[in-house]
Amino acid sequence: xxxxxxxxxxxxxxxxxxxxxxxxxxxxxxxxxxxxxxxxxxxxxxxxxxxxxxxxxxxxxxxxxxxxxxxxxxxxxxxxxxxxxxxxxxxxxxxxxxxxxxxxxxxxxxxxxxxxxxxxxxxxxxxxxxxxxxxxxxxxxxxxxxxxxxxxxxxx
Numbered sequence: 001x002x003x004x005x006x007x008x009x010x011x012x013x014x015x016x017x018x019x020x021x022x023x024x025x026x027x028x029x030x031x032x033x034x035x036x037x038x039x040x041x042x043x044x045x046x047x048x049x050x051x052x053x054x055x056x057x058x059x060x061x062x063x064x065x066x067x068x069x070x071x072x073x074x075x076x077x078x079x080x081x082x083x084x085x086x087x088x089x090x091x092x093x094x095x096x097x098x099x100x101x102x103x104x105x106x107x108x109x110x111x112x113x114x115x116x117x118x119x120x121x122x123x124x125x126x127x128x129x130x131x132x133x134x135x136x137x138x139x140x141x142x143x144x145x146x147x148x149x150x151x152x153x154x155x156x
Contacts, residue, residue, distance in 0.1 A: 037133055049129040056103035057130070057137020059110075060153065063090035069142050072113040073098075078106050090142065102126060102137045112140045114148040122150045 036055065037048035063069050068091050075084040084101045102108060105128045113119045124138060136153035143149060 038129070047131055048133050049131050050133045051128060052103065052105050052126050052130055053128075055132070055134040056100040057126070057132055057153075058135055059084065059098040059101040060136040060139045061088065061090060061096045061098070062139060062141040063092060063094045064144050065142050065146050066092050066144065067146070068092060069146070070115045071140070071142070072116075073140065074111045075101055076109045076111075077104075079109065083108075097136065105130075110138055110140070110150065112148060112150060114142065114146075118148045120148050120150045124152065 037050040039048045059073070059075065061071060061073065063071075068089055070087065070089050072087045073084065074082060077083045083103075084098060086098075088096065090096065102124070105126050107123060107125045110122045110124065111119065120140070122138070126137075130137075132153075139151045139153050141149045141151070
């Protein structure tokens with residue numbers, strides 16, 4: 001095999017192999033179990049991965065519009081247990097935070113219905129450790145034009 005081909009193969013092996021070493025986001029591959037949160041190495045912003053059991057995530061509801069809006073929210077855990085359900089009236093430019101809605105690892109289904117018409121259904125699966133340290137985990141928003149939206153908060 002020509003020397004040039006060998007060099008190219010070795011370079012490709014190093015480049016491809018380098019991506020397989022360690023966590024892709026700088027988090028330790030095997031973090032200490034006794035630490036609630038672990039921080040990535042050399043990544044900015046330095047957002048930790050925390051245990052959902054000790055740092056549960058919140059549900060944030062935002063009305064950016066100029067009118068009051070009726071919002072019906074349901075959060076179901078593992079397709080079996082309703083962990084949060086409420087019918088709210090959000091004032092114009094209002095934000096409401098429902099604390100600790102996402103408090104254990106597993107699959108959550110988030111259903112939001114705006115004034116009985118527009119509905120959004122999202123699924124969020126949390127691992128035992130998730131990127132975040134409590135606070136907003138999922139945001140349901142109503143835009144200035146009155147459209148419903150849904151987003152994973154902060155760190156994706």
